[in-house]
Amino acid sequence: MTSKKVKVSQVEMIELVLPNDTNILGNLLGGRLMHWIDISAALAAARHCNTVAVTAAVDNLNFHKPIHLGNIVRLKASVNRAFNTSMEVGVRVEIEDITTGEVTHSNSAYLTFVSVDFVTKKTMKVPEIIPETDDEKRRFDQALKRRQQRLSETHGIIQS
Numbered sequence: 001m002t003s004k005k006v007k008v009s010q011v012e013m014i015e016l017v018l019p020n021d022t023n024i025l026g027n028l029l030g031g032r033l034m035h036w037i038d039i040s041a042a043l044a045a046a047r048h049c050n051t052v053a054v055t056a057a058v059d060n061l062n063f064h065k066p067i068h069l070g071n072i073v074r075l076k077a078s079v080n081r082a083f084n085t086s087m088e089v090g091v092r093v094e095i096e097d098i099t100t101g102e103v104t105h106s107n108s109a110y111l112t113f114v115s116v117d118f119v120t121k122k123t124m125k126v127p128e129i130i131p132e133t134d135d136e137k138r139r140f141d142q143a144l145k146r147r148q149q150r151l152s153e154t155h156g157i158i159q160s
């Protein structure tokens with residue numbers, strides 16, 4: 001199976017916060033943001049493994065400040081590391097204020113996706129990922145530590 005570079009599967013998704021995305025205070029619904037995070041991450045994972053990628057886990061997600069009606073939400077999703085049948089995808093959420101052009105970091109999320117065969121519905125081995133830049137290498141290293149932490153919490157086991 002051919003190894004793939006991180007940049008091959010990276011996704012940048014842009015959304016505009018519309019009235020139907022907001023709560024009664026006019027701020028983006030947390031659930032809507034979680035949906036966008038899940039979709040952008042699923043696209044990156046599917047691009048990496050070229051099959052269906054299902055969400056197995058989402059790590060802690062914190063909402064530090066409200067995102068307002070009319071803001072632009074930019075989601076940058078990147079496969080941090082591929083394991084056996086699973087991948088960790090990181091999503092960085094940035095907010096752009098259309099009136100000032102100011103861009104701020106809103107939050108980041110880590111999700112685990114598992115590659116599944118379209119026909120048999122069985123889990124499939126994923127290609128290795130090749131980190132190239134310093135940031136990609138740092139995320140690659142940190143992804144292993146996070147995997148060990150999350151699997152010890154959910155399964156009570158340490159896998160490498």
Ligand SMILES: CC(C)(COP(=O)(O)OP(=O)(O)OC[C@H]1O[C@@H](n2cnc3c(N)ncnc32)[C@H](O)[C@@H]1OP(=O)(O)O)[C@@H](O)C(=O)NCCC(=O)NCCS
Nearest residue numbers: 054055056057083084085086087112114123150151154159
């Ligand atoms: C994710 C799923 C395919 C895993 O199937 P499974 O039979 O438990 O598979 P395994 O135990 O062999 O684990 C497969 C991989 O998933 C990883 N995994 C399973 N549960 C996990 C969890 N909670 N967190 C992180 N990774 C997990 C395992 O570590 C393994 O990774 P590896 O192959 O890279 O080592 C299965 O649980 C499933 O279909 N879940 C529902 C997915 C879904 O519908 N998502 C949408 C949410 S509504």
